[in-house]
Amino acid sequence: MRILIIALITLNILYFVGVYLFSVAFDRPPPLKEPGIPTIKLLSMNASGGAGSPSANQSAICFTVGPYSVEKTARLVANRIADEGFAVKISRQQTDRIQKYLVFLPQLASREAAEQVVADIKQNQIQQKQIKQYEIIDSGPYKNAIALGTFDDLDRARRHAEYVRFLGYDARYTEQRQRAYVYWIGYDEPFGESIPVEAWSKQVDPKVSVQKLPEACEF
Template structure:
């Protein structure tokens, strides 16, 4: 009986002490996010904006503009072969701010063709060929198919002067000969240079006499 009473009294005492510790303190238990003396972290969005503050301009954009204004760029060429282009790069190395090589396709004359225009049938084309032979005009060919079918070819010439001579020979004999230019796509090799605007620059000083040309281009 005595032990049961003692247990009840101890339980009541523990409850009373706990209630006093929880409710009877004169201050609140508040945790601190940082140690004493250390500034509290703030999100950038929580920082108040001061009126009149302007973001600093992008320095890299100004630098790029300045670079474009300090240089001028020219295209040099066309070079006949990639080896000629490499040799020019070696000769100009160290004398320009920067260089780049490029290749582009261009169309140029490959030959000149002398011919009699196509007629309505192959029989008519063969008749024209016999008439050419009767006038001692040889070295012709009757085209039998394709876009130029029933045309009488009178020769393909690399030299336009020779083509013109053949044309005159055939027209003088009374035939309606014509001459047309044949073209082909070929590569061209160019060297682009960026040079300082503050000083004169003549690429001929380093490459010597040549038939190369140059023209201004947007800087790269």
């Protein structure tokens, strides 16, 4: 009986030793690198979608400045940027631009009705002398409306409409838009520096108002 117990214990020990040796031999994780095969280095992607070196530092960033309503102004500013040694391009964009603000009396049923209102304005004009322009519109979406003047500034148009309403007329104002082209200047700029493009634009045309926006480099 004692011999049987010793034999069972011995068999158990041999079993566990065998299981351990089997797991060591066959359950190893796969090697991270095969011998003789070089390691692959991953490259970062640049702004244009191409591969670049992960250690390379970006040396320039790109901006677009505008809009310029006059092409000559845009070209003079672009030439100034190019003279400084930077890549530059000009792009043209079509847009609807506010030309003026029209103050008017709404459309009437007929031209005769509009003429009666104009006659009334003329009669009051003798005393008020503030409504200096009044003209019946002959065609278009405002046919038989009465134009009371156009203004470059919205505040002036609003004040004039309020004054005419004070006189008893239903004056209103609206934008007059015209399809036109505007111009934008794209250029690269040294990283960490700032080119005074807005100041250069003011030197060319003191009335110009532009904004500087970042954009993807395409040079």
